Amino acid sequence: MHQVSAALAAFLASFVEFVEALTIVLAVGAVRGWRPAMVGTVAGIALLIVLVAILGPLLALIPIDAVRLAVGGLLLLFGMRWLRKAILRAAGHIALHDEAAAFARETAQLRSAGASAVAHDWPAAATAFQAVVLEGVEVVFIVIGVGAASNLLLPASIGAGMAGSIVVVLGVLLHRPLARIPENALKFVVGIMISAFGIFWLGEGMGFSWPGDDFSLPLLAIVLLAFSLAAIPMLRRPGASAR
């Protein structure tokens, strides 16, 4: 039960992050060339691998209840932040995230910076590097957060790996941002799943027992979903359409 939930949560959350990183890398490639885009991307991935190689063994040294408390707390903050934004977006109070607009904004910025006169376009590579590291740190956190508290690192890693592979293949094939992905709906689902994991691990770390034990995790997700779906119409701004 938890293995499927962990893989699915990591897949969906990582998919959103990879899509956002892809948008920036594509913008760098389209405006400044594919060489700096690839240099920045590969350097970013290398840094993330080092991060995982350092953090992974460290986690094994910490008592499991402490890991559950710490990871649960961070997942709760992370998930509730996404869920809050998703509800406010669905209720029409803040603008929807738009990958096409983000791509246009990034390409305009890169163009205004002008073409690099030197052989290595380090500013462009740095832009791709920063995007890959920032979005990648979120992926690393999600995989570790969802997986570390209950030996679920493998299914979480597989979920994130599948998401990364799909986004890379789509990016190579399409060469444009994945604007048709229902990113806000994905963030809504991810916010619910990550919050459910966070609340579950926090409760476990505090020594509380959940009714239904392992089955309480999907139940938590259902309660959060019902709460959110009930909140949206109550909070909807007059004139805002249903999304």
Place this chain on the structure above:
Amino acid sequence: MNAVLGILREVLHLFVDDGSLAVALILWSAAAFWLLPALPVNTGWDAVVLLLGYLAILGENLRRSTRRV
């Protein structure tokens, strides 16, 4: 240096968007951890009370946010 600070700021931003929400969630977690075991709450219900607290905090934050957005 600016890039490193920028990355650190972004990492903090992963967890904290609305500061009042983050503070309320942390305070409720700490209060539940210390107080719920001392209350005459049946085993199994302490976790439910923990969840209800989080839902109340999210609901209140959303209500305030829609007023100020």
